[in-house]
Every structure is written in C-alpha cells, then in structure tokens.
Amino acid sequence: MPHLIAAFSTDLDAVRTTTLENDYIVSNFISQEFQEFDRMGWSNKWFDYRHMTLLQATHRYMEVYGDIYRRIYAREFDRERAEHIKPLNFELILAALRPEGQAEAKKVTKAKKQLVGCWRGRQIADMLGCPYDVYIDLAFTYRMRRWKQNTMPQPFHLYHEYDVEKIAERWEELQASKLYRAEHAAYMVQNYQNLPQQNDYHEWLFKQAKLRSNPAEWIATFIDENALPVEKVQTRTDIPEWEMIERYLQ
Template structure:
C-alpha cells in the first residue's frame, strides 16, 4: 500500500475505515480522552506529507492496516512463514467500535501520533519500531501497539529514520504533490522544502534533482533553480 492513500491501486479495495464520513470521525474524536486529542493540533503540520490531508481517525485506520501488514511480515521473517498469512496482529476489525472494549485502541492512536511527530510513513515506523523492540527484549512474540512508543525506542527509531534518509530519498505519493497539481498550498510547499533538504544530503545533487523534477515530477524546476542556481540546473540536461 502506498503510504497516505486510501487504496493500494486502481480498482483495489479501500483500506477499512478510511472512507468513514467526516461526521462520524468527529463523533469518534469527541468520545476520546482530551489528552489523546490535544496533540493533533500540531501533528497536522509534522506528520508524513501523504497523511496531512487526512482526518486523525482516518489516519489511525491507515496506521492499523499498516500494523497488520507489518506484523504479518515480521511474523514470517521472525517466527513462522507458513502461519504468517493467518495471524492478524489485532483481533478487532474496527478499533473505533466504541460500543466494544478494545485494548489496542489507545496503543494504535498513540503509536500513530509518535510516527506523525517524526514525519514518518506508518509502515516504516512500525517496521523499525518492531525491529528495535525485538532486538532489545528478544521476546518470543511481536510487540503490541502499546509497546511501540516508549522513550528509548523512539530515540532508536528517530536515529534509524535519520540514517535511512541518507540512503533513500523519501517522496510523498499522493497525486496532489505532482507538479501539475501545484497550487501553492502550505502542505505542498512544505513537501518541496522537505525534498530540497533531502537533496542537500546527496553526493550527487544533479541526479537527485533530475529524478524529482522530471522523472517523478514532484519538485518545480524554479524552486530548485532558486536554491542551487543556473550552473547546477544546466548540468541536469547532461543526465537527462
């Protein structure tokens, strides 16, 4: 599944819960403890870019789906590949069925917030957090959502995330980040600043700019030119 989008591809099913009407999402938010909801005010500006268009409830459903998928992958690689397709990670289909008690609800919400605070795609956050949790505790079971956000773990996840960025250029996938859809929205501009900062970490700036401007078409040429000048931009033609 592409982070931040409701479907895994054209014609495929929508991730459960991400099509919930906004009115129902608001009702769920009002039913949650105030201390859960308060951080959402600033997390909207820090979360991974694909999720900044989403209601926090929709985002948590997306996080739940990512947790289930990563859980199966980790189960296969760590314990039993044959049984991996049959494990669920989270038993309840709907973590926001407020009529039922759900011990994973708080963990999913708070772990998702931690991923948002680090500006990380959900599947990446969960995978790294599970890896470090298993490495530290050597448990015979995979960590539950409530185990994915203690302070020591967050430090390890943050450090790993920063290291990953030096080798992989992470780009938002939502179509609203394409150059042809640019409308100077704060979210789009923030994504451009992220990309420009990521390019600065590369040894081959020209190659990275060429990919973002012309191949993926997610960075306007004029913004790159304003940052690096005509000399660097002229070199892009040599690699096109």
C-alpha cells in the first residue's frame, strides 16, 4: 500500500527520500504489524512530521537520537570523544538495505536492526504526539536510571513499556509548563487550506490556551502570530470571551 504524504510542502522540508524508496523499505523490512501501527498513529503524530514519508520521519528521528546520544555520552562517559561519535548513519543503513547492497549478510542484519529500532521508537513518539527531541530525551532519561552497562542504550532500548508510560505522563505535564509550537510554514494562517493536519493544529492551540491561566491572552497571541484564523476563533467563542480576546489584540 503506498504511504501517502500530506498535500503540502515548503522550503522547510528536509531533503526527501523518494516515495519509491520509502515504499521499498516499508514493504521489505517493516512488519505488517508495524505498518498498521503507522496507519493508526498518523493523526496523532507531532505536526512538523505529518508532511514526511515514514522513512523521512525515521531519518529525522535518527538525527535527533544522535544529537541526544552525544550529549548524554559526554555527560556520562567522555566529553571529548562525544564530539566525534556518530551512533547511526542513515545513508549507510539505506545502502546496506538496497538490493545492490545486500551481498554482506552481517551488514544487512545490523542495518535492519538499527532501522527497525528507530522505526519503532519513532512510532511510539508519533502515537504519543511527541516531538522527537522530547521523546528521545525522556526515553534516555528513564532508561539511564536503570542502566547498568558500560555502553549507551541503543535505539531498541528506548521503548520499554515501563519507560513509555513514564514518558506519556511527563509529556502531558510538560505541556502545562512549556508551549510547544509547530514550525512548518503550512501551519501559518496564510497557508490554511482546511487540511486535517492544519485543523488538528488549531485544536492543539486551543487546548494549549486552556491549559494556561489566561486563555484569552494566549488565543490573541496565536491570532497575532498568524497561527489561528480569526474566523475560526470567532465561531468558537461567545461574545464576552471574544470581546476579551479583542482587547488583547489592540
């Protein structure tokens, strides 16, 4: 089954792997169970990843994993060495899994293990609606508390059920103390096309406003920053509430 990309694209998009390569990897190395999990989780995933192919999103996850890995390695083991460590190499993983690269069985096995480990971690982050940096940082934090080995946790260590429960709880707490915003230009009101992911983002902003002590002020801020359409806000608020929002807009 083709893995569709949302119908928007901007200069903020990362360099894309082709949809053909995405489908090749999914069809040959990702189980049917995991494929179904991706279909279920698309509407939950963090907004900046909804325009990506599954493979591209996994690439982003790997990049973030590498950044956080180096930071924790520097803190726990060796600061100088940490600067030169690259725990995952996306291009080498793809090269080993392409048809012309499958001559060496050991490399294929290693590449598949790394890919699937990151794929599964990325899926869990998507299902939680969590930005990858938040998810991976929390996953490392909770895993390291029980970590007794002399090496760093690998991608397949970062989605233990116990840790995921803790991550989900902490993610909900973080939303009340920090405002998480999408960066993709498709979520600016001037690019609004009534797409599902855009409407989902508006619901996210309404929710974030309600988590704070003065929702009207936050709604006004979102309008002023071109994140929420005025018309949608007006249809969602009664007259007294809208008048309060208007005062903040002046």
